[in-house]
Structures are given as C-alpha cells and as structure tokens.
Amino acid sequence: LRDSSFNRHPIGCGPFRFVEWKSDQYIVLERFEHYWEGPPNYHRYIYRIIPDPLTQEMEFYAGTIDSYPVQPHQVERLKKDPRFQSFSGLSFGYTYIGYNMRREPFNDKRVRKALGMAIDVDKIIRYVLYGQAERITGPFVKQTDYYNKKIAPLPYDPEGALRLLQEAGWHRDKDGWLRKDGKKLQFTLITNSGNEIRKAILAIAQDAWKKLGIDVRTDVLEWSVFIKERVNKLDFDALILGWSMGIDPDLYQIFHSSQCGPYQLNFVGFKNQEADELILRIRREYDHQKQVELCHRLHEIIAEEQPYTFLYVTKWTAVLDKRIVIKDIDRNGKVVYKKITPTKSGDYTFYFNKWIKLPESPVFSKEG
Numbered sequence: 001l002r003d004s005s006f007n008r009h010p011i012g013c014g015p016f017r018f019v020e021w022k023s024d025q026y027i028v029l030e031r032f033e034h035y036w037e038g039p040p041n042y043h044r045y046i047y048r049i050i051p052d053p054l055t056q057e058m059e060f061y062a063g064t065i066d067s068y069p070v071q072p073h074q075v076e077r078l079k080k081d082p083r084f085q086s087f088s089g090l091s092f093g094y095t096y097i098g099y100n101m102r103r104e105p106f107n108d109k110r111v112r113k114a115l116g117m118a119i120d121v122d123k124i125i126r127y128v129l130y131g132q133a134e135r136i137t138g139p140f141v142k143q144t145d146y147y148n149k150k151i152a153p154l155p156y157d158p159e160g161a162l163r164l165l166q167e168a169g170w171h172r173d174k175d176g177w178l179r180k181d182g183k184k185l186q187f188t189l190i191t192n193s194g195n196e197i198r199k200a201i202l203a204i205a206q207d208a209w210k211k212l213g214i215d216v217r218t219d220v221l222e223w224s225v226f227i228k229e230r231v232n233k234l235d236f237d238a239l240i241l242g243w244s245m246g247i248d249p250d251l252y253q254i255f256h257s258s259q260c261g262p263y264q265l266n267f268v269g270f271k272n273q274e275a276d277e278l279i280l281r282i283r284r285e286y287d288h289q290k291q292v293e294l295c296h297r298l299h300e301i302i303a304e305e306q307p308y309t310f311l312y313v314t315k316w317t318a319v320l321d322k323r324i325v326i327k328d329i330d331r332n333g334k335v336v337y338k339k340i341t342p343t344k345s346g347d348y349t350f351y352f353n354k355w356i357k358l359p360e361s362p363v364f365s366k367e368g
Contacts (some may be wrong), residue, residue, distance in 0.1 A: 089346030096308035116309035148299035177200035187237035
C-alpha cells in the first residue's frame with residue numbers, strides 16, 4: 001500500500017473528496033455534499049506544502065495560511081500573540097536511536113545500554129527542543145495507562161557507559177579508541193534529510209560516543225533513499241527515527257520477531273520470546289486492567305533490552321487564526337458560534353467539519 005498509486009489518487013468515504021495533488025506544492029480537497037453527517041462548512045480545503053519553516057511562519061503572518069505548526073523556539077512568543085488561538089499537548093509517538101541488532105557490536109545489550117547512557121537527553125530537550133519535549137522510556141503512548149511510569153529513564157552517565165563497554169570486552173588503546181580483539185569499535189549513524197532536529201541529535205550522539213572512544217561516522221540521506229535503500233533493506237548500523245503512534249497498544253509489527261525481515265517494521269531485528277508472547281496476549285486480551293499489566297511487563301522487557309535508545313516525546317503547539325470558530329445550529333435552528341476546544345486526547349481538529357472563518361474575531365462569553 002505504501003508504494004501504491006492509490007496513495008496519489010485516494011477514494012474514501014469521508015467528508016471531503018480528493019481533487020488534486022501537486023507534488024511539493026499543495027493538495028486540494030472539496031467537500032462531499034452527501035456526507036452522512038452533512039457536508040462540512042468549508043467548501044474547499046487546500047493543504048499547502050511549504051518545506052521551509054521560516055516561509056511557513058511568514059505565510060501565516062501574512063494570512064495566506066490559517067494554521068501553523070509552531071517550532072519549539074517559537075512557542076512562548078506565539079502563544080502570547082493576541083491575533084491567534086493556540087493549542088498544545090503531548091504527541092502520540094517518540095523519537096529514538098535504533099540499533100541493527102544483527103550486527104556487532106549491537107548484538108550485545110551492554111553496548112546498546114552504554115550508548116544510551118552516554119547521551120545527555122535532558123540537554124537535547126533543553127537546548128535543541130527548547131523544553132518542548134519529555135523523556136520517554138518505552139514504546140507505548142505516554143498519556144495512556146499502558147505506559148509503565150515506574151520505569152526510570154537511562155541515566156546520563158558516561159563513566160558508567162565506559163564501564164559497561166569494558167565489561168563487554170571493549171578497551172581503550174594508546175590512542176584512546178575502543179578495541180576488542182584488535183578490532184576498533186566503529187559504525188555509522190544515519191538519519192533522513194529535511195529534519196534539523198534529527199541532524200542536531202546526530203551531531204550530539206556522534207560527539208558523545210567519540211568521547212568514549214568510539215569511531216562514529218554520520219550520514220544524512222534523502223528520505224526515499226533512507227527508507228528504500230537502507231531501512232527496508234536492513235542496510236544500516238544505527239539510525240535516528242521516530243514513530244507516530246495510536247492509542248491501541250498493539251506492537252506486533254514493530255517488535256514481534258516475525259516482523260524483522262526486509263521491508264518489515266521490526267527493522268532493528270529485536271527478538272525476545274517473552275516479548276513475542278506478551279505482544280500476542282495483549283492483542284487477544286479484552287480485560288483492560290489485565291491488558292495494562294501485560295503492557296507494563298512488555299515495557300519492562302523492551303526498556304531492559306534497549307533495541308532503541310528511547311529519547312523523547314515532543315510537545316506540540318499549533319496556532320490558528322482567531323477568526324476560525326465552530327459553527328453549530330441549536331435546537332431552535334439558530335446559528336451559534338463556539339470556541340474551538342480540544343478533546344481529552346488533545347485533538348483540536350476533531351470538529352473540523354464544523355469550522356468556519358469569520359470576517360472578524362468574535363468575542364465569546366466565559367462559557368465559550
């Protein structure tokens with residue numbers, strides 16, 4: 001499906017009908033007049049593709065786009081701007097460094113753990129993400145009860161990391177490089193282009209690991225090459241990536257041992273019998289509390305095995321033109337305008353079909 005032509009010409013049953021996709025420019029949707037809930041208020045929705053964050057910001061200020069995903073360094077300033085309404089929350093997903101466990105030295109848990117302990121993740125959150133993220137220790141959405149909050153993040157402990165590497169047989173030579181049986185500890189860390197935050201993490205990880213005596217090379221690849229030639233073909237040492245998750249705790253595709261072949265999503269090659277059994281039991285369990293207990297145990301195993309160095313989950317902030325509101329009809333058939341409010345999960349676009357843009361910013365009562 002990922003490579004299907006259907007992705008360029010989708011047909012669905014939602015409130016909007018696909019019209020046109022101009023690569024790297026825009027996607028055009030028109031409202032579906034016969035949608036079962038009634039047609040949306042907007043007649044047409046244009047999703048513009050603007051790769052450059054500065055251009056996005058300028059277009060937003062100029063009023064040529066109505067919403068803007070705020071960059072971490074802009075959050076405090078834009079949230080206070082009276083022209084806009086803002087929404088914030090914790091993302092459903094996380095960023096990580098994944099290790100190809102089929103290759104040495106990543107087939108040794110002590111090495112994977114040491115690599116994680118050498119990176120100051122709190123510093124990344126503070127200086128790269130301007131505080132707009134939180135530490136994460138495992139693969140479940142942090143806002144759910146499936147996430148095991150009892151598990152502490154790996155400590156930042158370069159000396160402890162070096163001890164673990166020595167325990168695994170890696171010792172510094174006269175030049176300071178780590179070697180085992182005469183072989184230098186060296187590998188390449190890769191990520192995709194077009195993501196400045198991942199590029200910054202690439203440099204931070206490389207520097208941290210070099211301080212231990214590891215010869216780390218880095219490479220930034222165009223997205224299609226990164227996925228098709230390196231990830232899908234399992235041709236990598238270590239990589240920086242992220243997962244966008246749903247609330248459902250099913251981790252079969254990402255962590256079950258049957259899914260670690262080429263073109264599958266367990267591309268790091270994680271294999272653990274107890275984890276496999278738990279993943280299947282979680283899928284079949286309908287008692288929520290029992291499912292939570294199974295998830296907590298699975299979280300423990302993955303945190304202990306460290307197939308990933310779990311880095312952080314980002315906080316998101318979106319700003320909208322204040323003239324965009326919810327248009328509704330009350331029991332008497334009268335038009336009512338309401339503030340846009342997010343759902344419990346933080347989704348402020350849930351009632352998008354009812355959105356409308358007014359000529360001027362409305363003034364609401366305290367009740368909204």
